Amino acid sequence: MTAGHQRVAMKTPLVELDGDEMTRVMWEMVKNKLLRPFIDLRVEYYDLHLKHRDDTDDQVTLDAARAIMKYGVGVKCATITPNADRVREYGLKKMWKSPNGTIRALLDGTVFRKPILVKNIRPFVSSWKKPIVIGRHAYGDVYSAAEARVTGPGKAELVITPAGGGKQERYPVHDFTGPGIVQGMHNTDGSIENFAEACFSFACEEKMDLWFSTKDTISKIYDGRFREIFDTAHERWKERFRSRGIEYFFTLIDDAVARIVRSEGGVLWALKNYDGDVLSDMIAAACGSLAMMTSVLVSPRGYFEYEAAHGTVQKHYYRHLKGEETSTNSVALIFAWTGGLRKRGELDGTEALAAFAGKLEEAALETVEEGVMTGDLLAVAEVKPGNRKVNTEDFIDAIAERLRDKLRG
Numbered sequence: 001m002t003a004g005h006q007r008v009a010m011k012t013p014l015v016e017l018d019g020d021e022m023t024r025v026m027w028e029m030v031k032n033k034l035l036r037p038f039i040d041l042r043v044e045y046y047d048l049h050l051k052h053r054d055d056t057d058d059q060v061t062l063d064a065a066r067a068i069m070k071y072g073v074g075v076k077c078a079t080i081t082p083n084a085d086r087v088r089e090y091g092l093k094k095m096w097k098s099p100n101g102t103i104r105a106l107l108d109g110t111v112f113r114k115p116i117l118v119k120n121i122r123p124f125v126s127s128w129k130k131p132i133v134i135g136r137h138a139y140g141d142v143y144s145a146a147e148a149r150v151t152g153p154g155k156a157e158l159v160i161t162p163a164g165g166g167k168q169e170r171y172p173v174h175d176f177t178g179p180g181i182v183q184g185m186h187n188t189d190g191s192i193e194n195f196a197e198a199c200f201s202f203a204c205e206e207k208m209d210l211w212f213s214t215k216d217t218i219s220k221i222y223d224g225r226f227r228e229i230f231d232t233a234h235e236r237w238k239e240r241f242r243s244r245g246i247e248y249f250f251t252l253i254d255d256a257v258a259r260i261v262r263s264e265g266g267v268l269w270a271l272k273n274y275d276g277d278v279l280s281d282m283i284a285a286a287c288g289s290l291a292m293m294t295s296v297l298v299s300p301r302g303y304f305e306y307e308a309a310h311g312t313v314q315k316h317y318y319r320h321l322k323g324e325e326t327s328t329n330s331v332a333l334i335f336a337w338t339g340g341l342r343k344r345g346e347l348d349g350t351e352a353l354a355a356f357a358g359k360l361e362e363a364a365l366e367t368v369e370e371g372v373m374t375g376d377l378l379a380v381a382e383v384k385p386g387n388r389k390v391n392t393e394d395f396i397d398a399i400a401e402r403l404r405d406k407l408r409g
Ligand code: NAP
Pocket: 077, 078, 079, 080, 081, 082, 100, 290, 291, 307, 308, 309, 310, 311, 312, 313, 314, 315, 316, 327, 328, 329, 330, 374, 376
C-alpha cells in the first residue's frame, strides 16, 4: 500500500523477458519493490529461463522477439548463453544459441551502451571527464556464423551460389593437412547502412563526436565494406555535423583503443558486433563497475529493447543458493526498466510514466551518492564516513524508501 501519491497508469504493455540466476532474483525484487507499489504495471511476459527455453525448444525466445515487434518496447533480464558446462548443469537437449543473438538477428539494429555516472565514483582513467558511449552493431559477424571442426586433411572453401542460377563463386579458405577449425561470417549492406544511420543520428541527438574503427588494413573486403558505408553516410550527415560542431573520425581499431584511453571521453564510439561486446565491458569496468552500464537495442524499424549490459552474475547466484548473503548491484537492471517505461511513456503520450522513470533513476543514483552501496561500488567509491555496504535486498529497499519520499513530493 502506498499513500500520498497517484498510481501511474500504462496504456500499452511492455514486453517483459525474464532471465536467469542472480539477475532473475533481483528482477523480481525490482518489480515487487520499485514498480508494482507505484504503477499499474502492464506487461506481456515471456520466461527466458534456460530451462523454459529448453522445454520450448527455444520457441519462447522467438515469441518474445515477435512480441517486441508487435508492441515496440521490451525490457530484458540477463540470460545464460549455454556452453558445455551449462548443458550438463541444466540437462539441456542442446546448446541453444544466445537469446540476445537470436533477438538481435530478428530486430536488427544497434546497441548503445552508456555508463551510468555517479558523483562519488571517478573513472579509473583519470583523463575521462564525460561518458564514452559504445554504439555496437547488433547484427551478424561471429554471433550468427557457421563454424565447424575439421577432423582431418581436406579443403575448406567459401561457396556463393547465386539465387536463380548463375555461376558459383568459390574462395579457398585453407588446405588442412590435419585437424582444425573453420568459420564463415556474414553481414549485409542493409544492416550496415542502418547501423551507420543509427550512429550518425544518435551522435547528432547527443551532440557527440562519432568515432568508427575497424581493421580494414587486414580485412580489406569485410571491414573495408563497413568503412565505405560509413564514409557514404558521412557525406549525407556532413552538414548536420558541421552545424552542431561535431566531427566524424575513422581510425584503425588498435589506434582507436590507444586514443580512447588518452581522451576526455564524450564520444560515441561505433564498433562492429564483437568489438562492441568486448570494449563495452572494458568501458563499464573502467567507469567503476560492470553493473553501471545501460544498454538499449535500437532497431531501424522503431523497436527498442532495454537491458543491463552485464550477465547473470553466476558467482553471486551460487552464493545466494547456498544461503550466503550477497551484495549484488541492481542499478543497471533498474535502468533497463526505467528506459523501457520512459520510452513507453513517450510513445503513448503518458507523461506521468516517463516522469516516474526519471524519479526512480534519481532515487537509485542519490542512494549511491549518499553512500549506501553494494560491494562492487563501495570498493571504488570515494572514501567517506557515511559509506556503508548493504546486501542485495537492502539496497533495493533503500531505493524504494527514497522513491516513496520523492513521489510524496
Ligand atoms: P557477469 O554476469 O557479467 O559477471 C561477471 C562478474 O562481474 C561478476 O562475477 C561480478 O564480479 C561482476 N558483476 C557483474 N554484474 C554485477 C552486478 N550486477 N553486481 C555486482 N557485480 C557484478 O558475467 P559472467 O559471470 O561471465 O556470465 C554469467 C552468465 O551471464 C553467463 O552464462 C553468460 O552467458 C551470461 N551473460 C548474459 C548476458 C546478457 O544476457 N545480456 C551478457 C553477458 C553474459 P565479482 O564476482 O568479482 O563480484
